[in-house]
Amino acid sequence: MATSIRLFVDAALSEGAELPAREGQAHYLSGVLRRGRGDPVVLFNGRDGEWAGEIEAVGKHRATFRATALLRPQSAEPGPWLVFGLLKRDTTDLVVQKATELGAARILPVLTAHGQAHRVNLDRLRAIAMEAAEQCERLTIPDVAEPLNLPELLSNWPADRTLAAAVERIGDAPFPARQGGLLVGPEGGFSAAELDALRRHAFVEPVTLGPRILRAETAAIAGLTLLQVGNIQARAFPI
Numbered sequence: 001m002a003t004s005i006r007l008f009v010d011a012a013l014s015e016g017a018e019l020p021a022r023e024g025q026a027h028y029l030s031g032v033l034r035r036g037r038g039d040p041v042v043l044f045n046g047r048d049g050e051w052a053g054e055i056e057a058v059g060k061h062r063a064t065f066r067a068t069a070l071l072r073p074q075s076a077e078p079g080p081w082l083v084f085g086l087l088k089r090d091t092t093d094l095v096v097q098k099a100t101e102l103g104a105a106r107i108l109p110v111l112t113a114h115g116q117a118h119r120v121n122l123d124r125l126r127a128i129a130m131e132a133a134e135q136c137e138r139l140t141i142p143d144v145a146e147p148l149n150l151p152e153l154l155s156n157w158p159a160d161r162t163l164a165a166a167v168e169r170i171g172d173a174p175f176p177a178r179q180g181g182l183l184v185g186p187e188g189g190f191s192a193a194e195l196d197a198l199r200r201h202a203f204v205e206p207v208t209l210g211p212r213i214l215r216a217e218t219a220a221i222a223g224l225t226l227l228q229v230g231n232i233q234a235r236a237f238p239i
């Protein structure tokens with residue numbers, strides 16, 4: 001089956017609804033993909049499910065769609081929260097994209113003592129999450145939060161949500177299934193003070209990702225993958 005163009009929109013979706021494209025989508029559809037009036041699209045907005053639709057009108061800067069038929073009703077997409085020490089730009093982009101594909105419900109960059117980056121462009125990260133959600137057929141986009149310092153993040157963390165803290169060289173703590181969150185350090189790892197702070201919180205559970213020292217982005221991807229084990233549900237696809 002050919003993959004359809006799947007687009008996130010802001011407007012409400014219902015049968016027959018005509019709605020505007022988001023900024024940038026008109027150019028993408030007409031300029032990049034050479035699509036025009038009547039061409040099919042798949043639309044979702046994180047609230048009203050996934051809809052078959054078509055391009056009603058498209059110009060250089062503006063486009064409108066019409067929603068025609070509900071393909072999938074909205075459903076909750078529970079997933080772990082990924083907390084990661086802010087990385088260099090390209091690596092941060094990669095982590096946000098992969099975390100979205102691997103089902104993270106929230107993505108929370110943190111500022112850490114050994115991190116090499118201190119600023120994020122949130123709009124850019126949110127756009128990356130949106131694009132990844134379009135591509136991987138999610139019904140929701142993970143929320144990408146403003147970066148906090150690690151101590152702030154820990155003091156705001158819901159006490160009933162276990163945070164699996166990936167720490168290298170800690171023996172053989174098995175990776176527990178179905179955690180509420182995953183914490184991965186920056187390129188330079190956690191500082192001694194940060195490790196102490198982590199140990200003081202009862203919701204933190206240190207975990208190992210194996211005997212090798214992984215790059216931070218590998219640790220995020222591997223950890224999120226492990227959190228899916230035993231928790232993967234196939235979607236029913238028509239044959």
Ligand code: SAH
Pocket residue numbers: 165166167168169183184185186187188189190207208209210211212213214215216219
């Ligand atoms: N520079 C550090 C390694 C940092 S690795 C050193 O050589 O000591 C970056 C992050 O990836 C770590 O903070 C940790 O969260 C995660 N990580 C890497 N390998 C890991 C492993 N084997 N087990 C658990 N976490 C790991």
